[in-house]
Amino acid sequence: MARMDQFGLDVGIYGPLAKPDNVLGLAQFAESAGFDSIWLADHVVFPTQFEAKYPFSADGAFPSPTSDPLLEPIAAMGVLAGATKTIKIGTAVLIIPYRNPVLLARMLITIDQFSGGRVILGAGVGWLKEEFEVLDTADFALRGKATDEYLEIFKALSAGGEASFDGETYSFSPVHSVPGSVQRPHPPILIGGVSNPALRRVVRHGGWLALALGPKQLPERMAKLKEIAAAEGRRFEDLDLVYKIFLNPGEPKRGPFGERDIGSGSEAQITDDLKAILDAGFQKIIIRYRGESAAAQMEQMERFVADIAPKL
DSSP states (O other): OOOGGGEEEEOOOBSTTOOHHHHHHHHHHHHHHTOSEEEEOOOSOOOSSOOOOOTTSTTSOOSSOTTSOBOOHHHHHHHHHHHOSSOEEEESOEEGGGSOHHHHHHHHHHHHHHHTSOEEEEEEOOOOHHHHHHHTSSOGGGHHHHHHHHHHHHHHHHTOEEEEEEOSSOEEEEEEEOSOOSSSSSSOEEEEOOSHHHHHHHHHHSEEEEESOOTTTHHHHHHHHHHHHHHTTOOGGGSEEEEEEEEEESSOOBOTTSOBOTTEESHHHHHHHHHHHHHTTOSEEEEEEOOSSHHHHHHHHHHIIIIIGGGO
16 A cells, blocks of 8 residues: 655646645645655746647647746745745756756755755756757757766765866866755755666666656666666666656546546546556656646645545
8 A cells, every 4th residue: 555655746836826825835735644745847938939849748739838827946945945844845857957057056955955855856858949048058959968967066066065077068176065965965866757868867866757658668668777777787676766647637638549648537547547657666656736726726636635545
């Protein structure tokens, strides 16, 4: 039987319900209900027009209007750290090349300090080329390499003391990084993505945050991760495995070939989907209910705690 501390809640900082009172309410509900963690996605701005395709939907369309409210996750993490006491606060996922790596590391270290060691860094390389261009912090074509190097910078600065870095995409002379993070040697890092380069980062950094991975792709990607771990001399059992799922109760949503989208449908179908994820070896699941209103969203969360989680 699953425990409530095997679940995290995405508090929805983009979309029509991305308002401070709603986000704070969900975070405090999650803590009181016994969730392990709360999670925030990452966009800074949406260009009014873009050609990039969203990689986590069948048709490449972003799941909500890009003119909807959007809150910046690092700033929101600081607020949520002060509004909660024990629940962990993670990013699912933070686009690592969007921000100066030294500033990003120091901001996350500061939140880890204020929260008493509750930060989890879910990290991704990003997909929205036009947003990269607006932010002007990293070359979109080099975003994978930049992510690799920025994560090493995050680790170095989290250790505390003196640090420097000499890389292909970023370098800096010795600096003092005091204090380091509360969590040692650094806050946990989970890598978002399903490609082979993403899975190699998972093995390197210790955790996987899988998103939009359907039942047909999951066994093959899990087998590939085990293969990479073995090749790198890393125990697969030591990896943190987290799955993020959007839950859409009601009429099932359909993919391009008529298949039911995972996480959509009746309560029984959603329960079976969550059981399958846990049975596949994932230790934790991050859930996101969108809802038509704040009241409907909260009602769905209460039903999850009372009716779905006890069946897992």
